[in-house]
Amino acid sequence: MINRRTFSKAVGLGVGAVAASVGATGTPAAFAASSSTASSASDGPGHPGLVVPAVAPGTHTGFGALKQVRAGVLDIGYAEAGPEHGPVVICLHGWPYDIHSFADVAPLLADAGYRVIVPYLRGHGTTAFLSPATARNAQQSAIALDILALMDALRIRRAVLAGFDWGSRTADILAALWPERVKALVSVSGYLITDVQAQRNPLPPKAEHTWWYQYYFATERGRRAMEERRSRHDLCRLVWDEVSPTWDFDDATFERTAAAFENPDYAAIVIHNYRWRLGLADGERCYDRYETLLAARPTIGVPTITLDPALDPFLASTDGTGYRRFFTGAYEHRVLPGVGHNAPQEAPTAFAQAVLDADRL
Structure with missing residues (x-):
């Protein structure tokens, strides 16, 4: 089990302040935004005309002391920034990542007046199961219910949800099944709710190649790789390199996140998630x-x-047309040029701006 006191020191420095530019109008010209049924920037309860100040990726390396809360079957570890009574944004990470994907995003949103909650998903960081008897299950609805339980535990009635990878899927599920709890949504790669039956069908060979680790995890050899510290570390680093081809991160950046992979339930959660998606493990x-x-x-x-990152190898295209039909409310689609899979950490300004803008659609 990870020692939470020492882990809090390992996750990095406190959240620094970033001056917000209040009173400007519109969104930054650098955004490649394609609008569909979008409302005026002055409409809605968000922050009319607020433009997020540009911040270089890696400006912030971590968070202050982590918090813990018992929620559902978990003791959830999370970072928090911003005013206690501000409107809430919950930022959800993916695999193989952790809360550090939002190290730059969180202070930007906090300085815009939001209370920002960034939880470790089950099996990551300081999030722990309350009982050793609980199944180490990572099917999509279980993870979504974790976040619903977190909101209940923190007495958060509604929140803006923003995520990528596993985090997008989780946020999509909450928005679809519990829309009364979701004020607005930012979803990287669009609609990611898993259709297990459809997952049984083969993809084009190039797409199958991109998903190599998913099939590796279907084997006992892949399971052992996740259980062995060095193999796990090197495999996750390889995925970072492959799916973010232009992101110039240093070793320290990866190591801050890799600490979250030391959770004793990490291997079980990762393996079950990918096997369940392929119909190879029961829920x-x-x-x-x-x-x-x-x-x-x-x-x-x-x-x-x-948001579709232009260099994300998992995207067949970045125009959003493949999933547009699943979004029936106020909506915009944006492309992040030059950005790979880890959108919030590679493009924190654009990601934070999307959160502000979604809140006022």
Whole structure:
């Protein structure tokens, strides 16, 4: 088990202040934004005309002391920034990443007046299961219910949800099944709710090649790689290099995140997630009702901005047309030029701006 006191020191420095530019109008010209059914920037309850100041990726290296809260089956570790009574944004990371994907995003949103919550997903960092008897299950509805339980534990009625990879999927599910709890949504790569039945069908060979680790994890050899510290470390580093081809991160940046992979449940959670998606591992009966709803491909009606990183190898295209039909409310689609899979850490200014803009759609 990770020692939370020493881990809090390892995750880096405190959140620094970034001056917000209040009173400007519009969004930065550098954004490659494609609008569809978008409302005026002055409409809605968000921050009319607020432009996020540009910040270089890596300006902030971490957070202050982490917090813990018992929520559902977990003791969830999370970082928090911004005013206690500000409107809430919950930022959700993916794999193989952690809360550091939002190290630059969080202070930008905090300085815009938001209370920012950045939790470790199950199996990551200081998030721990309350009981050794609980199944180390990482099916999509279980992770979504973790975040719902976190909101309940922190008495958060509604929040803007923003995520990528596993985080996008989790945010999409909450927006689809519990729209009353989601004020707005920022989803990198769009609609990522898993259709397990469709996952049984082969993809074009190039796409299958990109997903090599998913099939590796379907083997016992892949499971052992996740359990062995050095193999796990090097595999995750390889994924970072492959899916973010232009991101010039240093070793220290990766190591700050790699510390989260030392969670004793990490291997079990990662392996189950990818095996479950391919129909190779069972879920739990208690989640069947949610998975039945998700199998019907529910639409999302909350205000949404989708982001497609132009250099993300997992995207067949970046115009958003492949998933546009799933978003039925106020909506914008944006492309992040020169950006790979880890969108919030590679392009924190654009990501934070999308959060502000989604909140006022």
